Amino acid sequence: MLALTILGNNSAVPAFDRHPTSQVITHNGNNYLIDCGEGTQIQLLRYKVKRSKISHIFISHLHGDHYFGLIGLLNSLSLLGHTQPITLFAPSPLKEIIDIQLKVSDTTLNFELHFRPIESAATLVETASIRINCFPTDHRIPCFGFSFEEKRIPRKLLPEKAKAAGIPAAYYERLVMGEDYQTKSGEIISVDSVTEPTPPGPKYAYCADTRYNESILEHIKGFDLIYHESTYLHALAERAQERFHSTSIQAATLAEKAGVKKLLLGHFSSKYASLEEFQKEARTVFPNTELALEGLCYPIR
């Protein structure tokens, strides 16, 4: 199972006890950190997300409200004796920013930091159990969304049927990979009779900062959950367009067109003290919309 924890749901300037963007995907004991606004390390502490389990960090773009907390987090992890390598995916100039800050403080991190620049749509991580892709969004500077897909074993074993058919347990691994079984007497036992197809694993996408742009659709089609920014209410659609941001209605329209199951709204402008109206507006277009609230954990399927 994937689970998403929101650490910060506000845009540029912190306000109303809302913090700049950061969220974490938990999967199989790994924490995948997405964006790292100022104060993220404190939010991780507050919401008891284990910093030591962070294996990968993904920075969508180099506006400060998405990365100013990164250097502090890396520094603290090092001081706390973290030793596991961390892989950092981000637009390339971030490397120089980190390097210069480590240099002036005469700091060597206690762990290996593998920097991987992102430049275009690509698969960033692929293991037996997860695939993480990035895709470009439509923002003032280069910006990327990230999608997380849990990979399920191709077929689900029906152990009682396999046992009744006399298939040895050692062969089960090949069954779930889709192979038929041949008995000693030459009889073929179809894989279909002892396994069943596994539904695809849960899928989540973080759509980062963006104008309304349907080029994103292909990367999030049919997803279980997407997080889409909604910096403004729809009355400010013009301002959203000028500033390369989206409105509640636009986020909901994209979710609707992509046929996703659920939409989370975030990246709210500090001009809004209350957020209720965002949910109300979006639900007129896409009913299964919720606000991304700090500290809440959203299981993905």
Place this chain on the structure above:
Amino acid sequence: MLALTILGNNSAVPAFDRHPTSQVITHNGNNYLIDCGEGTQIQLLRYKVKRSKISHIFISHLHGDHYFGLIGLLNSLSLLGHTQPITLFAPSPLKEIIDIQLKVSDTTLNFELHFRPIESAATLVETASIRINCFPTDHRIPCFGFSFEEKRIPRKLLPEKAKAAGIPAAYYERLVMGEDYQTKSGEIISVDSVTEPTPPGPKYAYCADTRYNESILEHIKGFDLIYHESTYLHALAERAQERFHSTSIQAATLAEKAGVKKLLLGHFSSKYASLEEFQKEARTVFPNTELALEGLCYPIR
């Protein structure tokens, strides 16, 4: 009057709801910000210190827990429409760190930022009402303390006596500068009879990160209040020495030798959940010691 508000009193890693170093001196409607650890802009909001009144920022050294919050604060001030110039005193490499972060985000600040590198003991600011000096401390990388001295008008006018002596109000400005008054008939009215000497204004020093080092004494002699780091309790005096930090007893010893009126302890290591012992230890050497607590405002005289 000077007043000091503590925004962060912890060392390197935030813990126990204590934040990295930052504090602000308020004087005549100006806010002078000293150090700016991560989250300072949020602490300013929490404790209702007006960000818009920040005219000068002083960064003691380039360990992250003293400046990682600066770029976020500058960015937010700009987004909030701040227009007054800000003068920033800091070790010289900070300029490049700020410039590169503004560049990658394609940001032009909405206000003038005047960068002034600090390299040795010097007077940084001198106006009719305040003098701000810096002095080197003994740390692993170049590090500076800052002293704030309110300048008082040289003499205090005794308005009733001046009036009774028939001195015109237009002359009062010269009286307080120490000039006698001569009446039309040639009589000399001594300045001593219509004014009295003003006691020196309040003095505060932020002693930054440092080992115990008596070279600091000359910069803080007789001050009303000093803030001295006390990263460790005295049992860890050896570790303090190795890491260029001080203990409670060392801070108190310096305060005692400098003949200051009051000592505030801060920059506590995250290994200590409770701080009481710091105060207890320091008071065995220097009784008028208090803990620097976040959110508290300490009037200086």
